[in-house]
Amino acid sequence: xxxxxxxxxxxxxxxxxxxxxxxxxxxxxxxxxxxxxxxxxxxxxxxxxxxxxxxxxxxxxxxxxxxxxxxxxxxxxxxxxxxxxxx
Numbered sequence: 770x771x772x773x774x775x776x777x778x779x780x781x782x783x784x785x786x787x788x789x790x791x792x793x794x795x796x797x798x799x800x801x802x803x804x805x806x807x808x809x810x811x812x813x814x815x816x817x818x819x820x821x822x823x824x825x826x827x828x829x830x831x832x833x834x835x836x837x838x839x840x841x842x843x844x845x846x847x848x849x850x851x852x853x854x855x856x
Contacts, residue, residue, distance in 0.1 A: 770794055771815065776824035778807075778814045785811060787824070809847075816845045 772791040785807045817838035
């Protein structure tokens with residue numbers, strides 16, 4: 770389970786404001802929006818690549834908001850596979 774509670778992320782002049790949702794085990798989620806809406810920033814924040822200004826992130830009931838990315842036991846793979854030349 771992944772749960773976000775009133776997450777606020779700010780990078781430069783861009784801000785994601787009070788994002789809350791929960792994805793339970795076995796569920797799928799789709800994040801849709803136009804270019805520049807903050808979809809990637811949201812995913813990178815869940816992975817720990819950007820610190821939160823406010824809010825909390827939970828993984829399987831454990832708060833991971835302040836854990837370093839390498840200690841979160843999750844990852845992110847980008848749609849553009851240019852980094853994976855063998856594919």
